[in-house]
Amino acid sequence: MTDALAITRDLIRCPSVTPADAGALGVLEALLKQAGFETHRVTFSEAGAADIDNLYARIGTEGPHITFAGHTDVVPPGDETAWSVGAFSGEVKDGYIHGRGAVDMKGGIACSVAAVIEYLRGNDGKPRTDGMGSISFLITGDEEDVSINGTVKLLKWATERGERFDHCVLGEPSNQEVMGDCIKIGRRGSQSGTLVVEGKQGHVAYPHRASNPVPDISRLIVALSDEPLDHGSAQFQPSNLEFTTVDVGNTAGNVIPGLARAKFNIRYNDCHTQESLRALVEERLAKACGNRIRARIDWLPSNSNVFLTKPGAFTDLAVAAIESVTGRKPELSTTGGTSDARFISSYCPVIEFGLVGQTMHQIDERASVADIATLTKIYRGILDRYFA
Known part of the structure; x- marks a missing residue:
């Protein structure tokens, strides 16, 4: 298995139905620590909502600072007897990896982690020693439910520590039909x-x-x-x-x-x-x-405000990385529902780009093995261009 596919499998095998973590953050923390990241597990509580464990990890101390965001919690699998394979098996079958969260969005997180680790190794396999800036991960277990003790509080906690983010890539399944057809740059x-x-x-x-x-x-x-x-x-x-x-x-x-x-x-x-x-x-x-x-x-109270990352240098960089891998120039879209990008947008420009979202929240949710490889290459291309 490639690194990204193996990470996806390991995450799927953690039955992290929101608000449970079931070991998913531990999988990521171990990988990032080994790659040299400083990691923090932060738990937030609030009356009337479940306690949520979150992960923040960073390598580097200087700017520019790009962060990859995502969530490891998933929706319930529904009738597990209706799945063709185990809902939390992570089984690879007919060119797809199956399981709840494969698309939304454990696959996206796995690709970003694999791309960052590959980037840090350098093309010659040796650790990078140049002053590249900083890379971080903002990972929550509270996106599929009430979103009270997750990203919104993790961002506040990080900011109070002095963290400043320049740009963010959120690995939600943004593509509609094929890899490279859509970047979300805003939401209603x-x-x-x-x-x-x-x-x-x-x-x-x-x-x-x-x-x-x-x-x-x-x-x-x-x-x-x-x-x-x-x-x-x-x-x-x-x-x-x-x-x-x-x-x-x-x-x-x-x-x-x-x-x-x-x-x-x-x-x-x-x-x-x-x-x-x-x-x-x-x-x-x-x-x-x-x-x-x-x-x-x-x-009703609402924290789902409209946001927009205006087209510019950052979106151009992402488009170039996507087009170089897929041959497609993605649409800059603002369609769809809400995501944690609504919180991140108050701290830095954010785009959403992940896997093809056709099977998210469905029985037999699955991600193409080829798409996982493609997304990893795209994230690597974004990093190469960002720190060029």
Whole structure:
């Protein structure tokens, strides 16, 4: 096995279903220590959330400083009897390595570790002695769940120690169809809330004595959904508001309910801040309610803000490394859901580039052995160019 494939296998064999670590960080720490990194295991706690173990490792003391980020926690495997091989076997079969986390994102972490170790050895197999700058790893076990005791706190801890990051590569599975087709340079923000409409409970035979919130919440859902929030921006697709549930909590067929609720989520672009977005939706709600409907929005706290790494020297460097290995010039994309890049972007420019994400979170999640080799070469190319 190549180094990257062997590391991927060893990580998959740690059943680190969030928030469990199951030895995954230990695998990485041992490799990085052997390569000369100074390592730190840091555990964070907060009431109402699981304690999370994190790993920070760095080699070098000078700039420029590039960090590779990622998470070793994975989603549950689901029905393990439905897998063609063991969900945590790391078995190589038909050109793929199988197991939960192979794509999202133990394979990506393994490739970055293998590429860095190879880079530090130098082309002649001897340890580098030039003043190359610094390389670090920010690895958490808290990305697939609430993201409270992971990257956001690890970054704060590192900064308080005096760490400063110049650029970051996050190994999330960014490619859509084939290696080299996409780099994520930003993500839309995410904001959730609940629309609450107040009525008055009563008997269906005497509607004049009640106030039915069901027709009202239906009108408000249409009003808030129909009008676009914006028409997109230079780097982002349009924002969208999607209602996901409607609930009146009523089990009786002859009772008009007194309250109706509808949950929604907004994925918003850089036309808005979290504050301006909320103000816009509240304004539209007030207009739709008029003087008759009594409604409010209960907003949920959100740490998923919109971010963008503007195209420039760093993205050009990554594009050149990808194109030299794959022959493809990747699209600079801002599509998709949230990731820990939303936290990292407050500290330094960050791009997301990892494996092809087609099987992530699925039964029989798997990564191509060839893609793992390709990604390792790309990361090595990024390092060569970064420290040139």
